[in-house]
């Protein structure tokens with residue numbers, strides 16, 4: 322696990338991966354399982370991780386809707402190269418109810434569903 326993430330339960334990550342039809346939510350690379358067990362199957366040889374659509378520190382819940390499975394490269398870049406504290410990219414959904422915030426940001430991931 323990279324960075325100060327509160328991890329999703331593995332069952333939620335697996336359900337999210339099913340919803341994404343086994344692809345990285347961002348780049349579409351095939352992901353066969355979450356965590357390090359999927360590492361050898363990934364084209365970059367890295368594990369996939371459940372990412373918060375709305376970050377935990379902004380109140381994003383540990384729900385299936387708020388979980389998008391990303392390959393490690395995409396996960397790193399969505400956190401702007403590991404700058405985990407920067408959250409301005411979510412400013413456009415501030416003020417919306419949480420469910421709408423999650424839905425609006427989830428739309429930005431081409432392989433979220």
Ligand SMILES: [Zn+2]
Pocket residue numbers: 345346347348349350391392393394395396
């Ligand atoms: Zn990816």
Ligand SMILES: [Zn+2]
Pocket residue numbers: 326371372373396400
């Ligand atoms: Zn993340």
